[in-house]
Amino acid sequence: MRKVVVGLFSFVLLFSFMLGSASAETPLSAEVDALIGTPYKWAGTTEEGFDCSGFTQYLFAKFDIKLSRSSKSQAKEGTEVDKADLKVGDLVFFNTDGKGISHVGVYMGDGEFAHSATDDGVMISRMDEKYYAKRYVTARRILGDDDYKKLTAEQ
Template sequence: MKVLKKIIGIFMSSAILIMPSVAEAKTKKIEKKHSKSISVKHKSLDKISKHSRHSKHSKKSLKVKKVSYSYGPRVYGDDLEPNRDIYKYAIGLLGTRYTFGGESINGIDCSSFVQHVFELAGYKMPRTAREQALYGYFVRRENIKPGDLLFFATYASYPSHVGIYIGNGKMIHASSRGGKVEITDINQDYYIKRFLFAKRIPANMKELVPQDSIESIEEYISENSKKEDPIAKIIKEKDGKN
């Protein structure tokens, strides 16, 4: 009996020593598993964060093609595609007699000529050069292209004459000097001195809408009359050498 009690005592002592070790092992196993899970989550979050940073970088490096640019309150159309079809309709009226205030094939003036050309192209353009100057986007003289409208101050300080640029330094217009619709070199001293600005009607414009007001046009003329046109200066120097 004493022997049996001694064996039972030894067994109980061993159990007491073994149980904490087993419990500790299980705890360590759970902690290791939990730690691994947290590590995997951190890796996933790092991957998402890197992807997010890459996405932001991609957006920053995305380039948008410029079609126009602004200077102060104005939008310039140097990079817009002009309506080159205007030239084709203008040539059809070549030789038509000039008449101040005229609006028919028997006699036409500069703004009526432009109005007719745009009507043939499917656009409704106002009657006078001063009103026509409100349409389209400003284009710097060195960037003019065929189809652009050129405005001049002839008998008044505001836009009183208009022509259509056809390339190679020439325009087609109803000329009071020539007495008809003709092609003229815009680098002549007469037109260089009287040139105000150029306007572009974009090729993809469905309907003509005024882009400026008379006040903004007057402001533009006032700003640009204070400085000499660098292109005009080069032309003058070149003509002086020939």
């Protein structure tokens, strides 16, 4: 019985270590993690509160990357990216008001994106959540190769 317990403990320890290394922190994920829970604030552009485009603008400014102020104008920056080709750091856009692009977030990989939602503030959501999947419009790649490496390198 003792061998089984020791073996099981070793397996759990090894598995935990493997999981930890699979989700290593990057400069981009560290900045997003630090902002999780920041409240939503209409027209907000600071850590006191963000709207969606204020969040993306603030986040990328941390890396000296300038973005326009509104989600509609951010949707014209960079180059268009097919949903199947999303990379970490791409901007993802949604039509949440029925009038065109009205929401933006940052693709974080594994089908997730970071954004400032009206009810919950800065959070991570899944692209395949029914609400967002139905409202997805497009994505834009604003990071060049050097910026991509800088923001997504494991720390």
